[in-house]
Amino acid sequence: MMADESKRETFRRALREIKNLPTLPGIVVKLSQMAEDPDTTTEQMGRVISKDHILAAKLLKLVNSSFYGFPQRISSLNTAIILLGFNVIKSLIISASIFEVMEDQDVELWEHSLGCALISNVLAKRLGLKDPEEISTAGLIHDIGKVAIKMELPREYEQIRQLVRERRISTIDAEREVLGLDHAEAGGWLTRSWNLPDKLAEPVACHHDPRLAKEHQLAAAIIHFSNIMIRGLGYGHGEDTWVPPLSQRAWRLLEFSPQDIDQVLEEVEEKLWDVKGFTLDVKSQLEAGTS
Ligand SMILES: [Fe+2]
Ligand SMILES: [Fe+2]
Known part of the structure; x- marks a missing residue:
């Protein structure tokens, strides 16, 4: 027990001192503050975003992908901001900047995550939540x-x-054995250290055990279930082919019928082509970069 605790502490510290991870704070913190300020104008927000060309391009790509499911094509940053509102843009910026790191790291994991985002969006809309993005x-x-x-x-x-x-064994069991902690817990610290809202941090921290969620139980249940669905659909990653166990409590909270699931699957399957397109793009960019 003692050894386990000190091991946890060591890794916890190592993760806390993350140096190579994204330059998330700068622009995201600035934009988050701007989004909170009622005096901020669309033009001001657009100006800040467009200073980072790569981020701006990624943002538009995300806006027009099916992960967020906006009905119309959006071609300019200002239109995006007007149509979607500051808070949605803030979520998109967070995603775009995090993905900057993720896509270079592991295309498979990225594909899995995009698929999970897609399913969570479909489920959130089905449950009538007001902030599906x-x-x-x-x-x-x-x-x-x-x-x-x-x-x-x-x-x-x-x-x-x-x-x-x-x-x-599953990745999560191996992580616990080697590190004394798992990636869900690590993700929770990381998102909190980036000062992302609890609405995001809690579902990340609890996605393998949604019973741990306190404030955002439904969001945690959605992410938990989406992760299982996307794995079940064959979008996993790494060597581990396990579909994680479903929490009974999360399932009860979601109250889906078998027909609901059928409809969700139908809706998701078509949109998953977009995920494939997205990752093929990234793969070819990466290959072009290395050759
Ligand atoms: Fe996970
Ligand atoms: Fe996952």
Whole structure:
């Protein structure tokens, strides 16, 4: 027990001191503050975003993808801001900047995360939640703890993969064994250290055990279930092919009927082509970069 606790503390510190992870704070913090300020104008917001060309392009790409499910095509930043509002733009900026890191790291994980975002969006809308794009964002970043472990603790990351391969256990069990903590917990710290709202941090931290959620139980249940669905649909990653167990409590909270699930699957399957298109794009960009 004692050894386990000190191991946890060591890794916790290592993850807290993350140096290589994204330059999230700068622009996101600025834009978050702007979004809160009632005097901010669309033009001001657009100006700040367009200073970062890559971010602006990614933002428009995300806006027009099916992960967020906006009906019309949006071609300019200002239109996006007017149509979607500051808070939605804030969620999109967070996603776009996090993905800047994720896509270079692991295309498979990215595909899994985009798929999870897509399903969470469909589920949130079906449940009539008023901020489905926030739920999509949580879906998109739910496994960010894996990126942190891979980047900050590369040796332990390899040990985890090896354990998964050799003993055929799930990644999360291997993480707990090697690190004394798992990627959900790591993701929770990370999102909190970025000062992202609890609405995002809690579902990330609790996506493998939604019973732990206090304030945002429904959001946590949605991300938990979306993660299981996307894995079930074959969008997993790494060596581990396990579909994680479904929490009974989350399932009861969601109150879906088998017909609901059928309809969700139908809606999702078509949109998953977009996910494939997105990741193929990234793969070819990466290959072009290395050749
Ligand atoms: Fe996970
Ligand atoms: Fe996941």
